[in-house]
Amino acid sequence: xxxxxxxxxxxGHGLLIAGAYGRCGCAILAARAALRSGCGLVSVHLPxxxxxxxxxxxxxxxxxxxxxxxxxxxxxxxxxxxxxxxIGPGLGTEAATQEALLATLLAWPSDRPLxxxxxxxxxxxxxPDILAAASGRTLPAVVTPHERExxxxxxxxxxxxxxxxxGLIVVRKAHRTRIYSPDGTVTENHTGNxxxxxxxxxxxxxxxxxxxxxxxxxxxxxxxxxxxxxxxxIGDRAVEKQSQSSLVASDLVENLRLVEVEFxxx
Numbered sequence: 002x003x004x005x006x007x008x009x010x011x012x013g014h015g016l017l018i019a020g021a022y023g024r025c026g027c028a029i030l031a032a033r034a035a036l037r038s039g040c041g042l043v044s045v046h047l048p049x050x051x052x053x054x055x056x057x058x059x060x061x062x063x064x065x066x067x068x069x070x071x072x073x074x075x076x077x078x079x080x081x082x083x084x085x086x087x088i089g090p091g092l093g094t095e096a097a098t099q100e101a102l103l104a105t106l107l108a109w110p111s112d113r114p115l116x117x118x119x120x121x122x123x124x125x126x127x128x129p130d131i132l133a134a135a136s137g138r139t140l141p142a143v144v145t146p147h148e149r150e151x152x153x154x155x156x157x158x159x160x161x162x163x164x165x166x167x168g169l170i171v172v173r174k175a176h177r178t179r180i181y182s183p184d185g186t187v188t189e190n191h192t193g194n195x196x197x198x199x200x201x202x203x204x205x206x207x208x209x210x211x212x213x214x215x216x217x218x219x220x221x222x223x224x225x226x227x228x229x230x231x232x233x234x235i236g237d238r239a240v241e242k243q244s245q246s247s248l249v250a251s252d253l254v255e256n257l258r259l260v261e262v263e264f265x266x267x
Contacts, residue, residue: 008041032045034253042063046073073101143225172206180222196239202250
């Protein structure tokens with residue numbers, strides 16, 4: 002339970018960079034999941050033509066509008082306003098987006114949570130300079146690849162070695178997702194089900210990780226493990242009420258209302 006004397010500013014301000022024109026749904030799913038995970042405020046950096054969709058589908062979100070109507074091309078101003086950043090769902094891999102991603106990573110404070118997913122990972126796979134910008138930070142960046150993304154990015158490298166050598170927290174998504182820490186810790190998750198193999202499920206996880214890490218209530222690795230467990234748990238709750246084959250990502254977000262995010266002490 003929350004302290005009754007707190008305000009929204011006590012629960013962090015997450016920044017999400019996601020969505021291109023035609024893929025605004027990725028941003029909506031992730032933003033909704035972030036706020037449902039307990040952070041106090043969520044801002045979403047969007048191209049202009051996605052703004053109406055976001056503010057209609059999710060009025061609780063604030064928007065930071067890109068100079069482009071259709072793509073992510075401009076790093077958000079004032080990174081100091083935010084306590085955590087997630088970037089990647091639905092961005093696309095256009096040249097202007099690649100440069101905006103690099104500029105954002107270079108500007109983002111090294112001691113604040115950073116989550117990289119989806120097209121951010123696809124860009125990094127072909128841009129060693131962008132992978133280098135995400136590696137070796139004071140607070141390790143979190144990468145969340147599924148198997149195809151993992152192999153595009155790291156090839157046949159062992160995930161534990163990747164985490165150690167690159168200074169990353171690696172969330173290798175699979176039937177039994179494993180989370181690898183730079184210090185050698187490995188945690189296997191045992192929640193979730195096959196119904197979660199559906200479009201947008203990963204975007205929901207990105208939002209959950211953003212919402213939890215923005216609150217800074219436990220160390221980042223523990224926050225990531227908590228987020229992965231909750232992501233699977235809401236999938237399990239969903240299929241108590243419906244079939245696995247009917248599950249969609251919006252169902253996962255709706256079931257977040259049934260889960261209390263509980264942190265352990267640092």
